[in-house]
Amino acid sequence: MRGRATVIAVPYLWLLLFFLVPFFIVLKISFSEGTLAQPPYLPLYEVTDNGEMEITATADSYAFLIEDPFYAEAYGRSLRVAFFATLIALLIGYPMALGIARSKPPWRNFLLMLVILPFWTSFLIRVYAWKVLLQGNGAVNAALMALGVIDQPLQILYTDGAIYLGIVYSYLPFMILPLYAALERLDASLDEAAADLGASPLRVFLAITLPLSMPGILAGSLLVFIPAVGEFVIPELLGGPDAAMIGRVLWNEFFANRDWPVASAVAIAMLLFLVIPIMLFQRYQERPTR
Amino acid sequence: MTEPVVHFDRVTKRFGDVVAVDDVDLEIEEGEFFALLGGSGCGKTTLLRLLAGFERPTSGRVLIGGEDVTDVPAHRRPVNMMFQSYALFPHMSVEKNVAFGLKQDGLPKAEIATRVEEALRLVELTGLGGRRPDQLSGGQRQRVALARALIKRPRVLLLDEPLAALDKRLREQTQFELMRIQDEVGITFIVVTHDQEEAMSLATRIGVMRAGRIVQTGTPREIYETPQNRFVADFIGSVNLLDGRVVAVDGTRVTLAVDRLGINVIVDEASAEVDTVCALALRPEKIVVSIDEPTAPNRVEGIVKEIGYLGASCIVRVRTGSGDVLQAVQPNRQRDLSLAFEWDQRVWLSWSEASGVLVFE
Missing domain, CATH: 2.40.50.140 (Nucleic acid-binding proteins)
Incomplete structure (x- = not known):
């Protein structure tokens, strides 16, 4: 019993230290006032000379987020990009996962390994590689021109299309793996039973395979959606200069503007946006199936 | 003589190098309760799956009611199957499971409801329609599977080891239940089993299989009292x-x-x-x-x-x-x-x- 408690306690302690504590620090900064100093924010309260405590905490940073439409636009854009990127990843990933799950067992591990293979190279390097590929004189344009599809190089890099491409490419394995796990354990005789009762292959898919793989769809979608919302590297490298996604805004506030309170407020707001879908997912998972 | 309801016309099925069904020629008449009996790996389940349409024969033809269905996919064949694992849809209620076959045919809702109720009454599950499969006992699940397979009134009902998952007492009770139901609905039943006692008590005719071949067919008495070869004599009793x-x-x-x-x-x-x-x-x-x-x-x-x-x-x-x-x-x-x-x-x-x-x- 004690061994089990230790095994559980250690990772929780780790999370407490390196997630919860930083979270509260960020939360605290978001309510403080900015200043030109080191660190660039004021404490939440001060004890004056005559021993009175003066509260200096303020919600100004949050008010600023709401007042300036720039932030709402950045949030909206991030959620929209993440949503459609997740949808595209699902549409590409589902047939792949189904194909792998339905292939013969010796093939499965090989195909899964191919899905995981990109992880062997650094994420940053892979996104940089896309940058090179998508350039005006890059391999993609060269190939399209050689095939006679286009006469002039296309402007692919620094567009929203490049952001979608980058996100879908980078996060596709996170979609495929939970989908595969859900599809692989489906009992093949369920499909046969449905076919036996007169369901065409399409009906079998819609009535049996799809609803039974729903936990995999939700898990995969969250694994793509959540990091995509806060994605910084991909829009920074592949997106246009005006592609203000929330991850870039956050970075700019912290490092370019050195406005830590506003940056922290941006981070907290983003966290709230992301906690909601996770909680919905949890509720779905806990829904009594028996 | 009338057309046999099922006819395996020199059917062979190979999986790679393995011959699962070897040149089987078998006719089953309307209204029979036919048992395919044999040890594991003798090809009896493959024969059933060939009839259901889940496998295609390597050579030979499968006929149902005189019609060649060799190239007809499973969902267009007038046979229904009760799976060994029951294969109940876990995300659907008992009612929805039973109604599934009728829904595929696009029947009006009112008729589906009546027939589902009727089917549940036949297998004595009235009142449990709202439950999910995992809220049922093994015996109840078996009845749901049976009701689901019977509701479309197929020409032939295929049962793959229908009693294997039940304990001995329930098995004996269910045997008689199956016979009663077959008598009531008048559908041809083909049951696959490895249990010779089960085959003897259920079936009107038995086909004993060995290594992909049918070595003897006959009534339970014929199989028991006049086995045609050492294998049948030794396998039965x-x-x-x-x-x-x-x-x-x-x-x-x-x-x-x-x-x-x-x-x-x-x-x-x-x-x-x-x-x-x-x-x-x-x-x-x-x-x-x-x-x-x-x-x-x-x-x-x-x-x-x-x-x-x-x-x-x-x-x-x-x-x-x-x-x-x-x-x-x-x-x-x-x-x-x-x-x-x-x-x-x-x-x-x-x-x-x-x-x-x-x-x-």
């Missing part, structure tokens, strides 16, 4: 096989010299040529154990090595002078356990001329 050589034939009366036991055995209602090497298949319950030498012509002396008490009867193993062990089953006609013979006692085994059958292969 227990049997004593006495190897010998035919030494005399007088009409249907055959005399077999059983060299190992040093006796001649007379078999009635048999046909064989002189000098044929064959064996007498003798069921244990046909042998009488006695202490005094009997007058019957077929008899052999031995020593009781084992007595197994089974309640309704005793199994007696007797070792003959040659070292061969014969099995006899004696009914316990009296409550008194003190049998007329004991372990290591010298006894006589005897049987009538018509109680055994000659098997050749």
Whole structure:
């Protein structure tokens, strides 16, 4: 019993230290006032000379987020990009996962390994590689021109299309793996039973395979959606200069503007946006199936 | 003669190098309760799956009601199957599971509801329609699977080891239930089983399978009393096989010299040529154990090595002078356990001329 408690306690302690504590620090900064100093924010309260405590905490940073439409636009854009990127990843990933799950067992591990293979190279390097590929004189344009599809190089890099491409490419394995796990354990005789009762292959898919793989769809979608919302590297490298996604805004506030309170407020707001879908997912998972 | 409802026309199915079904030619008549009986890997389930449309034959044709369905996909065949695992849809209620087949046909909702209720009544599950499969006991799940497969009133109902997952008591009860339901709906049932008792009590006709081939078909009585070869004799029930050589034939009366036991055995209602090497298949319950030498012509002396008490009867193993062990089953006609013979006692085994059958292969 004690061994089990230790095994559980250690990772929780780790999370407490390196997630919860930083979270509260960020939360605290978001309510403080900015200043030109080191660190660039004021404490939440001060004890004056005559021993009175003066509260200096303020919600100004949050008010600023709401007042300036720039932030709402950045949030909206991030959620929209993440949503459609997740949808595209699902549409590409589902047939792949189904194909792998339905292939013969010796093939499965090989195909899964191919899905995981990109992880062997650094994420940053892979996104940089896309940058090179998508350039005006890059391999993609060269190939399209050689095939006679286009006469002039296309402007692919620094567009929203490049952001979608980058996100879908980078996060596709996170979609495929939970989908595969859900599809692989489906009992093949369920499909046969449905076919036996007169369901065409399409009906079998819609009535049996799809609803039974729903936990995999939700898990995969969250694994793509959540990091995509806060994605910084991909829009920074592949997106246009005006592609203000929330991850870039956050970075700019912290490092370019050195406005830590506003940056922290941006981070907290983003966290709230992301906690909601996770909680919905949890509720779905806990829904009594028996 | 009417068209058979199912006809396997020289069907062969290979999986790679493995021949699962080997040149099977089989006709099943309307209204039969047919059992495919065999050990694991004998091809009986493959034969069923060929009929359901989940497998395509390597060669040969499958006909249902005289119509060639070899190339017809599973969802367009007029047969329904009850799976060994039941394959109930876990995300649907009992009602939705049972209604699934009718929904695929686009029947009006009102009719579906009536027929679902009817089907649930048939399998005595009225009132459980709202439950999910994992809220049911094994026996109830089995009934849901049965109702789901029956609701479309198929030409043929296929049952893959329908009772295998039930405990012994429930199995016996469900056997009679299945027979009642088959009688009520009048649909042809084809059941696959490895359990010979199940096949004998359920089926009107049995096909015994071995290594992809059907080695004998017949009524349960024919299969049990007149097996056509050693395999069937040995597979169905227990049997004593006495190897010998035919030494005399007088009409249907055959005399077999059983060299190992040093006796001649007379078999009635048999046909064989002189000098044929064959064996007498003798069921244990046909042998009488006695202490005094009997007058019957077929008899052999031995020593009781084992007595197994089974309640309704005793199994007696007797070792003959040659070292061969014969099995006899004696009914316990009296409550008194003190049998007329004991372990290591010298006894006589005897049987009538018509109680055994000659098997050749």
